[in-house]
Amino acid sequence: MSFMEWAVQLSVIFIGLSILVIFLRLVIGPSIENRIVALDLLSANAIAFIAVYSIQKNTTTFLDVGIIVALLAFLGTVAFAFYLGRRKRQ
């Protein structure tokens, strides 16, 4: 087992572990802002997982999905913040 395979296995394990930890914050988050931050971080971790997974499975098509996930995460965060500001203002 070469160093590269070892590093990729370890990265997949630890990124999956951090996704589980962020899900914990998403479940217990005391307010809706905490949940929005957790969702943003979750999509960021999904991009890193996609990059590592493309090395592990030896295919390059998944990186396009990463671009779309990054775009949708930013759009979703901005939309959530917009409606949050409108709700509190009234």
Added chain:
Amino acid sequence: MMELLSGTLLLLGTFFILLSAIGILKMPDLYTRMSATTKASTLGIGLVLIGTTLYWQDFGIASRSIAIILFLFLTAPVAAHIIGRAAYFGGEPLWDETRIDELQGKQKNNHS
């Protein structure tokens, strides 16, 4: 040689991503949580994507990775600022031990 560099970058990025996950779980209030996660996860994803680029050594992969990195570095501070602003003016409580709150009493002026 290039594989060694690529694997090291992957492990370093994974370490920063794990740090951001621990930060969002253990930090005391929303603002310190955002401070931990925005910086650490942006750096971690950048390192992981640079490691992926060095592993493939292909122009298409490199352009996609650089596009993702640039987009994340541009949008992560904007998203954190917008969420922090909405949370502060919406009345999200600060940590008990917060010393300086420079926006205190300015809600009416900035709210419009």
